[in-house]
Amino acid sequence: xxxxxxxxxxxxxxxxxxxxxxxxxxxxxxxxxxxxxxxxxxxxxxxxxxxxxxxxxxxxxxxxxxxxxxxxxxxxxxxxxxxxxxxxxxxxxxxxxxxxxxxxxxxxxxxxxxxxxxxxxxxxxxxxxxxxxxxxxxxxxxxxxxxxxxxxxxxxxxxxxxxxxxxxxxxxxxxxxxxxxxxxxxxxxxxxxxxxxxxxxxxxxxxxxxxxxxxxxxxxxxxxxxxxxxxxxxxxxxxxxxxxxxxxxxxxxxxxxxxxxxxxxxxxxxxxxxxxxxxxxxxxxxxxxxxxxxxxxxxxxxxxxxxxxxxxxxxxxxxxxxxxxxxxxxxxxxxxxxxxxxxxxxxxxxxxxxxxxxxxxxxxxxxxxxxxxxxxxxxxxxxxxxxxxxxxxxxxxxxxxxxxxxxxxxxxxxxxxxxxxxxxxxxxxxxxxxxxxxxxxxxxxxxxxxxxxxxxxxxxxxxxxxxxxxxxxxxxxxxxxxxxxxxxxxxxxxxxxxxxxxxxxxxxxxxxxxxxxxxxxxxxxxxxxxxxxxxxxxxxxxxxxxxxxxxxxxxxxxxxxxxxxxxxxxxxxxxxxxxxxxxxxxxxxxxxxxxxxxxxxxxxxxxxxxxxxxxxxxxxxxxxxxxxxxxxxx
Amino acid sequence: xxxxxxxxxxxxxxxxxxxxxxxxxxxxxxxxxxxxxxxxxxxxxxxxxxxxxxxxxxxxxxxxxxxxxxxxxxxxxxxxxxxxxxxxxxxxxxxxxxxxxxxxxxxxxxxxxxxxxxxxxxxxxxxxxxxxxxxxxxxxxxxxxxxxxxxxxxxxxxxxxxxxxxxxxxxxxxxxxxxxxxxxxxxxxxxx
Numbered sequence: 001x002x003x004x005x006x007x008x009x010x011x012x013x014x015x016x017x018x019x020x021x022x023x024x025x026x027x028x029x030x031x032x033x034x035x036x037x038x039x040x041x042x043x044x045x046x047x048x049x050x051x052x053x054x055x056x057x058x059x060x061x062x063x064x065x066x067x068x069x070x071x072x073x074x075x076x077x078x079x080x081x082x083x084x085x086x087x088x089x090x091x092x093x094x095x096x097x098x099x100x101x102x103x104x105x106x107x108x109x110x111x112x113x114x115x116x117x118x119x120x121x122x123x124x125x126x127x128x129x130x131x132x133x134x135x136x137x138x139x140x141x142x143x144x145x146x147x148x149x150x151x152x153x154x155x156x157x158x159x160x161x162x163x164x165x166x167x168x169x170x171x172x173x174x175x176x177x178x179x180x181x182x183x184x185x186x187x188x189x190x191x192x193x194x195x196x197x198x199x200x201x202x203x204x205x206x207x208x209x210x211x212x213x214x215x216x217x218x219x220x221x222x223x224x225x226x227x228x229x230x231x232x233x234x235x236x237x238x239x240x241x242x243x244x245x246x247x248x249x250x251x252x253x254x255x256x257x258x259x260x261x262x263x264x265x266x267x268x269x270x271x272x273x274x275x276x277x278x279x280x281x282x283x284x285x286x287x288x289x290x291x292x293x294x295x296x297x298x299x300x301x302x303x304x305x306x307x308x309x310x311x312x313x314x315x316x317x318x319x320x321x322x323x324x325x326x327x328x329x330x331x332x333x334x335x336x337x338x339x340x341x342x343x344x345x346x347x348x349x350x351x352x353x354x355x356x357x358x359x360x361x362x363x364x365x366x367x368x369x370x371x372x373x374x375x376x377x378x379x380x381x382x383x384x385x386x387x388x389x390x391x392x393x394x395x396x397x398x399x400x401x402x403x404x405x406x407x408x409x410x411x412x413x414x415x416x417x418x419x420x421x422x423x424x425x426x427x428x429x430x431x432x433x434x435x436x437x438x439x440x441x442x443x444x445x446x447x448x449x450x451x452x453x454x455x456x457x458x459x460x461x462x463x464x465x466x467x468x469x470x471x472x473x474x475x476x477x478x479x480x481x482x483x484x485x486x487x488x489x490x491x492x493x494x495x496x497x498x499x500x501x502x503x504x505x506x507x508x509x510x511x512x513x514x515x516x517x518x519x520x521x522x523x524x525x526x527x528x529x530x531x532x533x534x535x536x537x538x539x540x541x542x543x544x545x546x547x548x549x550x551x552x553x554x555x556x557x558x559x560x561x562x563x564x565x566x567x568x569x570x571x572x573x574x575x576x577x578x579x580x581x582x583x584x585x586x587x588x589x590x591x592x593x594x595x596x597x598x599x600x601x602x603x604x605x606x607x608x609x610x611x612x613x614x615x616x617x618x619x620x621x622x623x624x625x626x627x628x629x630x631x632x633x634x
Numbered sequence: 635x636x637x638x639x640x641x642x643x644x645x646x647x648x649x650x651x652x653x654x655x656x657x658x659x660x661x662x663x664x665x666x667x668x669x670x671x672x673x674x675x676x677x678x679x680x681x682x683x684x685x686x687x688x689x690x691x692x693x694x695x696x697x698x699x700x701x702x703x704x705x706x707x708x709x710x711x712x713x714x715x716x717x718x719x720x721x722x723x724x725x726x727x728x729x730x731x732x733x734x735x736x737x738x739x740x741x742x743x744x745x746x747x748x749x750x751x752x753x754x755x756x757x758x759x760x761x762x763x764x765x766x767x768x769x770x771x772x773x774x775x776x777x778x779x780x781x782x783x784x785x786x787x788x789x790x791x792x793x794x795x796x797x798x799x800x801x802x803x804x805x806x807x808x809x810x811x812x813x814x815x816x817x818x819x820x821x822x823x824x825x826x
Binding site for chain 2: 267
């Protein structure tokens with residue numbers, strides 16, 4: 001590539017460059033190395049993004065199929081037979097077992113493949129090197145492996161949709177004994193085996209990715225980029241990676257023990273089970289043990305999904321409100337608080353497993369504490385917007401939408417965190433409404449904000465704004481129309497994952513027929529609206545308006561790279577960083593934004609008194625250039 | 635370097651090599667994996683219906699063998715620092731042989747367990763011993779592969795006093811596997 005870096009050239013002259021990565025900058029890579037088995041973080045990010053988008057459409061369409069059953073239980077689904085085949089039974093209804101498979105796969109795909117891999121995989125890969133000023137990830141090779149383990153895991157999960165006994169059906173949490181015994185349901189046969197295989201590979205992929213993100217953020221920041229000058233996006237990716245590194249191995253251990261129970265006959269989770277009058281040989285296992293192990297991942301997973309969205313929202317909101325983020329350090333502190341608390345609240349998913357009520361109240365207490373850092377974040381977003389000079393780009397709308405969803409979904413979390421209230425609401429649609437708003441929709445809005453905001457950097461072109469607005473409003477109104485009514489059905493006692501509600505007391509099914517139909521219609525409209533995004537995205541990659549150097553007038557480092565950054569990201573030196581990334585609308589400054597690369601010595605008119613002290617340090621930052629270049633050539 | 639004298643955090647003067655740092659993060663994930671298993675062990679044990687049995691005597695022998703291998707690994711690192719290439723190759727080879735011997739002893743430890751009628755399939759108290767020692771064994775096999783790679787590098791003269799990253803990674807990983815086994819073994823001794 002033409003981005004031959006002058007410093008690399010120098011070192012070549014000295015002859016101690018043994019680093020392979022830098023050899024690549026001097027010749028054009030073949031198609032396979034450039035677009036398929038690429039080690040470039042930007043290409044890997046795009047691979048994650050496009051995989052994530054495809055998965056999102058698969059996961060979304062599964063939900064539409066089961067929403068048809070829930071909203072219109074008497075409808076003939078005969079017209080779906082060309083796609084679903086035998087899963088539509090003789091009477092033209094959805095097969096009951098397949099309904100469970102749909103619910104399970106919708107959850108698995110959305111949580112892991114879309115909102116974990118598609119969100120943090122895309123933006124951690126794309127933004128970490130660009131925003132901290134690094135040429136690439138710490139290990140491009142491990143990064144590439146991470147994507148291809150994910151791809152392999154995706155292929156296995158996808159193939160499980162097409163097997164005769166159907167994919168895994170025990171819910172995305174795959175509680176044993178239901179998931180452990182093939183006799184229990186068809187989906188617990190081959191489908192479950194494929195699920196476990198796929199997830200094991202997925203965990204490996206996430207660990208390799210996370211190790212790389214942490215290592216890159218700590219070791220490869222450019223000169224002057226101290227921790228307190230990092231954009232909040234980077235902080236959020238850092239905490240996300242820490243959460244993943246500490247919790248995914250625990251899911252692996254839970255899955256391994258389940259694999260042993262299923263395939264080798266051990267009794268970790270199984271005990272004293274009779275099937276059709278026949279006693280199983282398994283003795284001494286504990287299904288609750290599985291729940292402990294699963295939720296030790298499962299709860300941090302919620303924040304693995306949400307934190308990157310919150311971090312990107314901070315960035316988008318500050319940029320488009322043309323104001324510094326309110327409470328930068330409070331934002332970091334609250335994310336740190338959420339990260340720590342995420343590990344000590346898992347049993348609030350298990351209030352009704354017969355746990356000791358005293359233990360329940362401890363977990364309830366810890367759970368309710370999460371409201372504090374979450375509220376800090378909520379308030380900081382609102383106070384950043386307050387009296388801002390707001391530019392309503394589609395990314396900004398999705399970010400504000402995220403704040404709205406985060407608050408309205410978070411409030412019900414306080415209700416569900418109460419162990420007494422949870423007895424009534426556990427596994428009802430109230431829970432479904434809660435986590436779809438606070439984690440599902442909020443993270444999805446963060447993902448969309450990220451795509452609209454960084455699309456110009458990814459593809460060098462702009463997405464269509466008008467289509468973005470239509471997409472936003474349909475999605476925003478749609479999401480509330482889908483999930484808000486679910487609070488009512490949940491309080492009325494509708495249990496989640498049920499095929500039909502004919503056995504509900506007090507004639508509950510009849511009373512809520514219209515509301516359930518309404519939810520389904522809203523879901524169909526919201527899902528269809530995503531087609532606007534789909535066409536906008538793929539059309540704009542090839543035919544969008546050309547992007548300018550810094551379309552959002554943003555301060556962060558990625559906008560100092562060429563419009564389409566090549567391998568190595570910056571032509572010539574990596575820029576140095578002198579200030580935090582949120583100098584928007586600074587009093588006294590000529591422009592309403594001052595990029596991180598502008599030294600304080602160049603802006604005497606807008607410096608605060610304490611910032612004048614920073615001027616003395618600028619020489620030191622400059623002095624690090626040689627050492628920084630050296631570090632790339634070791 | 636200059637930056638260490640002032641307050642600026644200097645990425646370019648990072649104290650840790652990214653490769654070594656990556657390995658430490660990898661070790662953290664392994665620690666979490668085994669922390670999950672040993673906490674699962676405690677949670678399950680607290681629920682009762684727990685069959686007690688003696689750990690195989692051979693586990694004591696294998697532990698000593700693994701400790702010895704850590705010593706020879708340390709000699710390898712010292713040799714590399716002093717550019718003593720023959721000592722380096724011999725120490726890595728001894729470490730490898732001791733590691734292999736450890737695995738063989740673990741296998742015969744399992745045979746002893748079977749003789750005591752403790753099987754992989756049965757009460758979880760026994761299954762856990764197999765899972766913990768088996769997964770540690772799998773990680774040790776990965777350690778053996780790292781050793782072979784280091785040995786090849788030692789023959790190609792790629793490890794020397796000026797290129798210590800590889801042997802440092804190798805020895806840290808090996809010492810970690812040693813420490814991990816001692817933790818698991820003591821855990822089983824005291825919680826059996």
